[in-house]
Amino acid sequence: MPEIAEVETVRKTLKEKILAKKIISVNIVYPRIVESPKDDFVNILVGRCFQDIKRIGKWLLFDLGDYYLLSHLRMEGKFFIKDSCEKIVKHEHVIINFADNTSLRYHDTRKFGRMNLVKKEDLDQVPAIKKQGIEPLDDKLTKEYLFNRFKKKNIPMKTLLLDQTIISGLGNIYANEVLFAAKVNPLKKGSDISLKECENIVLSCNSIIKKAIEEGGTTIKSYTSSLGVTGRFQQYLMVHKRENEACQFCGALIENIKVGGRSTYYCPNCQK
DNA sequence: AGTGCGACCCGAACGC
DNA sequence: TGCGTTCGGGTCGCAC
Numbered sequence: 001m002p003e004i005a006e007v008e009t010v011r012k013t014l015k016e017k018i019l020a021k022k023i024i025s026v027n028i029v030y031p032r033i034v035e036s037p038k039d040d041f042v043n044i045l046v047g048r049c050f051q052d053i054k055r056i057g058k059w060l061l062f063d064l065g066d067y068y069l070l071s072h073l074r075m076e077g078k079f080f081i082k083d084s085c086e087k088i089v090k091h092e093h094v095i096i097n098f099a100d101n102t103s104l105r106y107h108d109t110r111k112f113g114r115m116n117l118v119k120k121e122d123l124d125q126v127p128a129i130k131k132q133g134i135e136p137l138d139d140k141l142t143k144e145y146l147f148n149r150f151k152k153k154n155i156p157m158k159t160l161l162l163d164q165t166i167i168s169g170l171g172n173i174y175a176n177e178v179l180f181a182a183k184v185n186p187l188k189k190g191s192d193i194s195l196k197e198c199e200n201i202v203l204s205c206n207s208i209i210k211k212a213i214e215e216g217g218t219t220i221k222s223y224t225s226s227l228g229v230t231g232r233f234q235q236y237l238m239v240h241k242r243e244n245e246a247c248q249f250c251g252a253l254i255e256n257i258k259v260g261g262r263s264t265y266y267c268p269n270c271q272k
Numbered sequence: 273a274g275t276g277c278g279a280c281c282c283g284a285a286c287g288c
Numbered sequence: 289t290g291c292g293t294t295c296g297g298g299t300c301g302c303a304c
Contacts, residue, residue: 032280058298075281075297110281112298128299155275162298172297261277263296 002073004058004136004169005212006231010079011055014104017081021098022049030093033106036117044117045069045096057132057168061123068123070116071106077113080105132168136209141167143198150198153190159260160190167205173218173240176265178204180239185271186257186264211236239265 002010026042028034034041044067052063062069071077080092084103088095094106094115106113118126133149134141149166150157160166161175170178179186181204184197212218217231238248242265243256252269 072298074299076283108281109283110297112281114299153274159275164299261297 002058002075002077002217003171003174004055005174005209005215005233006217007055007058007060007073007169008213009217009231010073011053011060014079014081015053017102018050018098018104019052020049021100021102023047023096024099025097027088027095027097028093029088029095030111033093033108033111033113034115036115041115041117056129057135057164058171059129059132066120068118068120070118070126070129072114072128073108074110074112074114076110077106077108080107131165133164133166135168136170136174136205141202141205143195143202146198146201147193147195150190150193155190156187156259157184157190157193158186158262158264161201162260162262169209170205172262173237174205174208174212176240177208177238180266180271181208183270186259186266239267241265 023045026045028038028041031038044064048064048067050062050069051065054061054063054068058072060071060073062071082103082105084097084101086103088105089107091107091109092105093108093111093113096104098104106115116126124130134145146166150160153160157179158175161170161178162172176186178201182197182200184193184201212231212233215232215236218233218237239254242254245254246252247254247267247270250267250269252267254265255268257264257266
């Protein structure tokens with residue numbers, strides 16, 4: 001489940017490995033991953049090189065000079081670097097071969113991830129990018145901003161934290177952790193949230209995402225970032241996947257409920 | 273406009 | 289053992 005901290009880890013680790021290497025061929029094994037016309041996708045990549053890797057929310061932006069290759073890992077997308085001669089293994093869907101006989105391989109067991117090529121000047125036109133909200137570590141994420149975005153919403157806070165147009169980059173793990181740290185009940189409606197609670201959410205977002213990025217993200221189930229890098233944040237998780245364990249603050253048992261169809265973990269005593 | 277929900281996927285976990 | 293069923297997870301698009 002790559003969220004902002006995992007995507008940031010992928011960005012940093014990949015940058016060390018693939019910049020300024022000429023792309024000599026592209027192999028699209030599973031076409032649905034690539035949303036752009038396939039011929040364009042191959043023709044534009046070949047001959048160019050990645051000059052930088054940026055990130056907006058959970059989106060990776062591979063900078064090709066005049067184009068961006070956008071990549072969203074969804075739940076289980078991963079990138080690996082392998083020698084070009086190595087066999088394509090199961091779940092490797094897009095292979096980008098470099099002139100130095102290495103290759104960047106997109107691996108995704110669920111096939112949910114997506115890639116797009118977009119001209120740099122058209123980036124603002126991409127709907128998914130255009131509507132991204134404010135990032136957890138951005139100074140513009142203030143209690144007043146959140147209060148204004150939440151106050152007319154008659155839906156649960158858990159759902160609102162997952163809304164990428166409000167806060168950009170939180171997924172299920174960090175949404176659970178942020179609500180616990182802020183002592184906000186996941187079922188509480190946005191319209192019932194106080195300015196003080198918004199302040200707590202901002203502070204919790206800041207500290208949790210900062211720590212998660214420092215620790216290289218979280219490894220849950222099948223997820224490793226890229227290049228075999230394993231996140232260490234899982235040892236700091238207070239509620240996520242800890243159903244029936246004692247809350248580390250009050251000792252009450254952590255509960256698991258569904259909110260908006262998503263698995264939600266919280267302490268019924270600390271988050272009333 | 274705001275809200276809810278199914279579709280997209282397939283491996284893991286579970287039930288029998 | 290082996291088969292069938294259920295679940296999960298981010299985002300989009302459609303229905304209400």
